[in-house]
Amino acid sequence: MLLSYEQVRAYELPATEGKHGDPRWSAFARRYGFGPACPVQWEAEALKPAELQRLVLAAVAPYVDRDVLARQVAVSVDQVREDAVVPCRCQSSGHGHFQPSSTAIIWSSGSTHMVCHVRIL
Structure with missing residues (x-):
């Protein structure tokens, strides 16, 4: 499951060190103003369990x-x-x-x- 950057900001999720060498990082860093040499990531598991469940159910409901x-x-x-x-x-x-x-x-x-x-x- 992926969260949008807007969701990360809205939920004020803590950042953790990202994977060095991730080919997607430089484009993401440029788009959102992060340092290209210091990748970060956010974990969906940092959400409160009830909110994570709500997001997952809303995402799969149409299917x-x-x-x-x-x-x-x-x-x-x-x-x-x-x-x-x-x-x-x-x-x-x-x-x-x-x-x-x-x-x-x-x-x-x-x-x-x-x-x-x-x-x-």
Whole structure:
């Protein structure tokens, strides 16, 4: 995921040392007034997790097939009802599991990951 320079400035993200030898750096440095000999970079992970999630979901939303996602969520909800607890690396109640009333469904496609929180009534 890439952030625009405008986003970097708006979120006031800290700069870290960039990769020397990056062929894109000199053009970026000229465009935004940085020293060509001192590359810098900003990490998207420096954003607050909720804001990073919002940006990622907004970026991938136009490409999500809602019908396929709805079918996958329905299958996952059925599995959750059968299993009662879904083990997950995330924390919900501090026990490392999401209880059936607040379940995380993790969907992956290549390097894209989407987490849906489903409330089962």
